[in-house]
Amino acid sequence: MVPVLLSLLLLLGPADPRETQTRPYSLIFLYTGLSKPSEGFPRFQATAYLNDQAFFHYNSEGRKAEPLKPWSQLEGIEDWEKESQLQKAREEIFMVTLKDIMDYYKDGEGSHTFQGMFGCELWNNKSSGAFWKYAYDGQDFIEFNKEIPAWVPLDPAAQNTKQKWEAEKVYVKRAKAYLEEECPGMLQRYLEHSKALLDQQDPPSVSVTSHMAPGRSRTLKCLAYDFYPQGIGLYWTRAGEAQGSESGGDVLPSGNGTYQSWVVVGVPPQDRATYACHVEHSSLAQPLTVLWSDIPETKDKGDLGSQPQ
The missing domain is CATH 3.30.500.10 (MHC class I-like antigen recognition-like)
Structure with a gap:
């Protein structure tokens, strides 16, 4: 149903x-x-x-x-x-x-x-x-x-x-x-x-997390949440080129009148290119770009936060 x-x-x-x-x-x-x-x-x-x-x-x-x-x-x-x-x-x-x-x-x-x-x-x-x-x-x-x-x-x-x-x-x-x-x-x-x-406009909060299982590629996840209305553009880029998402992309209710969405991309172990999550929403004066950086001391999974570029 x-x-x-x-x-x-x-x-x-x-x-x-x-x-x-x-x-x-x-x-x-x-x-x-x-x-x-x-x-x-x-x-x-x-x-x-x-x-x-x-x-x-x-x-x-x-x-x-x-x-x-x-x-x-x-x-x-x-x-x-x-x-x-x-x-x-x-x-x-x-x-x-x-x-x-x-x-x-x-x-x-x-x-x-x-x-x-x-x-x-x-x-x-x-x-x-x-x-x-x-x-x-x-x-x-x-x-x-x-x-x-x-x-x-x-x-x-x-x-x-x-x-x-x-x-x-x-x-x-x-x-x-x-x-x-x-x-x-x-x-x-x-x-x-x-x-x-x-007519309310709630801008998205954005977080980037990474996870790497032994012997596998690193997985990056970009999560946008607490936004309204539901229309949103969300995608990863590698060295400025848009990447297809391995999973996610759906826009789902958060249960409090707002929405959430996420996209996931895989990063090969030797890849040192710059990855960034791009967010477009009607509440934003301009698109938001959140960079991911491979910080050595970061554990397998961690919230890297968001920052407009």
Whole structure:
């Protein structure tokens, strides 16, 4: 389930590490339904995201839409009782659809996952993008094309879903209106409370560490952490030439609203060239360069710190 969620969340994610505050603002809803829930994984859960920050959460156990920090500390951003009722209604439709798909494939005994994702974005106070799509067991299932407008099946079972959802034309009109009007309107309203939070710029802290196992090349690791937003450029150079990373490169949440990333490069035992880690981030006035030097007294692994060049 997790790889699918991560791939879906990249749809409206930042692409350029040097983005400024003119980047789009996005509101995204991510739904997950399980045919066989287990402890810690309810049958249905929904999370709303403002940009890449989780805004509120709902699941089939508590059945309440609850704001997450820091939005839980803001007054008047949403009528949470009304939002809870809306999510309950969406849960029922969502889980009925999952059952319909399982009935089509005659697989009521297996464990299956149904996921939905929809949202919109604003750029300079104007709607600049919207989407609505679903996946079944990690594969594309159906998506809404607001230009036609119609639901486009991407799986054999989705033909039945399309017929059911389009049985009354008003539902197609509502989906189109939601993406083009209601969702951007909600996002605009949320931004009245959240723009300062979403525009925050936290520069990365950077550390360089080295490790050398007996008889092997030295390994250099450059770690950037505590930065926001998530877009970042991070790479090693050898004598000024960019090097491919042996591992790392992903940008991961730190758990405190910021992100971390790292890149690793191998250095042959007799190599005396200059290695440096280069960091680019929208919070930095200029790129940061952190040099690594082979200090004799350094132990197998040590934090060499960071220094702008």
